[in-house]
Amino acid sequence: MQDNILKIQEQLRSGELSALNPHACAAAKALLAGEYSFYISQLSDIIVRKPQNWLRLRENVKSDKQADREYERTSDGINELGLEMKVKQIDKMQSALSSLIRMAEMDAKNI
Numbered sequence: 357m358q359d360n361i362l363k364i365q366e367q368l369r370s371g372e373l374s375a376l377n378p379h380a381c382a383a384a385k386a387l388l389a390g391e392y393s394f395y396i397s398q399l400s401d402i403i404v405r406k407p408q409n410w411l412r413l414r415e416n417v418k419s420d421k422q423a424d425r426e427y428e429r430t431s432d433g434i435n436e437l438g439l440e441m442k443v444k445q446i447d448k449m450q451s452a453l454s455s456l457i458r459m460a461e462m463d464a465k466n467i
Contacts, residue, residue: 360387361446368452378460385453392446399439402432 364384367373414423427433
């Protein structure tokens, strides 16, 4: 999974995926949609558990801020942050691919 994301990222960075190849852009965008769905489902599982875990942590500290910091150090807290960043990364790549596809559509209409 991570390999797919890194491959698409490198293709975007190098310009290998471009408006000249809208089919490859569409295929990459579809692949990223699957990755996005996978990571969002993992993130939602963590978010469902968060209130219960946070309340348990809150009992042992003096403030909400301390409970937040304690939660951020748990495996769920670390994974939540990592998954949020991964989802943002995928979202930005999907946006870039959409722009490339849109450019190809506009070029095709001008021909």
